[in-house]
Amino acid sequence: MNLLVTGGAGYIGSHTCVALLEAGHTVIVADNLCNSKAETIDRIEQITNEKVTFYQIDVTDDKAVDTIFSNHSIDGIIHFAGLKAVGESVEKPLAYYYNNTVSTMVLCQACQTYGVKRFVFSSSATVTWRCLTPTYQLIEYSDKFDAVRKRPLDL
Numbered sequence: 379m380n381l382l383v384t385g386g387a388g389y390i391g392s393h394t395c396v397a398l399l400e401a402g403h404t405v406i407v408a409d410n411l412c413n414s415k416a417e418t419i420d421r422i423e424q425i426t427n428e429k430v431t432f433y434q435i436d437v438t439d440d441k442a443v444d445t446i447f448s449n450h451s452i453d454g455i456i457h458f459a460g461l462k463a464v465g466e467s468v469e470k471p472l473a474y475y476y477n478n479t480v481s482t483m484v485l486c487q488a489c490q491t492y493g494v495k496r497f498v499f500s501s502s503a504t505v506t507w508r509c510l511t512p513t514y515q516l517i518e519y520s521d522k523f524d525a526v527r528k529r530p531l532d533l
């Protein structure tokens with residue numbers, strides 16, 4: 379299959395690319411390298427002796443994502459392109475929500491437009507933390523993570 383791996387230059391994404399290539403799939407990576415390096419793509423190719431098509435794009439950019447789907451017949455997406463640093467997510471909550479939710483919506487829209495039925499989403503705890511720790515609600519934050527105060531949720 380032709381599989382689009384977003385965040386494919388990152389930690390989990392790069393290992394997934396190796397496994398997919400070794401299983402005989404064609405891998406297209408979309409990554410903006412905000413938390414990774416282009417050399418990782420070279421390492422994936424060296425390890426597997428297979429070619430990776432790499433797009434250095436931001437997957438919140440719907441036009442850039444559309445270019446990939448126009449250029450390739452994508453059979454499925456594995457979506458790892460997320461921000462996941464817990465401390466930073468508290469310092470910059472809107473940036474994290476924007477990156478992690480808009481990217482997912484852009485990719486879902488592309489799936490709908492191009493009829494892609496396979497989508498694996500590696501969700502980030504930096505967006506879903508409230509679901510994962512339902513006993514606390516963030517009521518105040520400042521520039522310092524240590525200054526974050528929490529109170530029990532009214533469940």
Ligand SMILES: NC(=O)c1ccc[n+]([C@@H]2O[C@H](COP(=O)([O-])OP(=O)(O)OC[C@H]3O[C@@H](n4cnc5c(N)ncnc54)[C@H](O)[C@@H]3O)[C@@H](O)[C@H]2O)c1
Nearest residue numbers: 385388389390410411412413414436437459460462500502
């Ligand atoms: N590492 C873990 O143990 C773990 C566990 C469960 C879920 N996850 C989730 O899996 C995802 C990947 O985790 P990871 O540990 O591989 O992180 P990572 O930071 O190593 O990889 C994420 C990759 O996505 C890229 N990226 C981020 N935003 C992007 C955007 N808007 N457009 C294009 N590329 C973008 C980064 O440059 C990076 O290469 C995250 O959502 C994370 O929360 C990770």
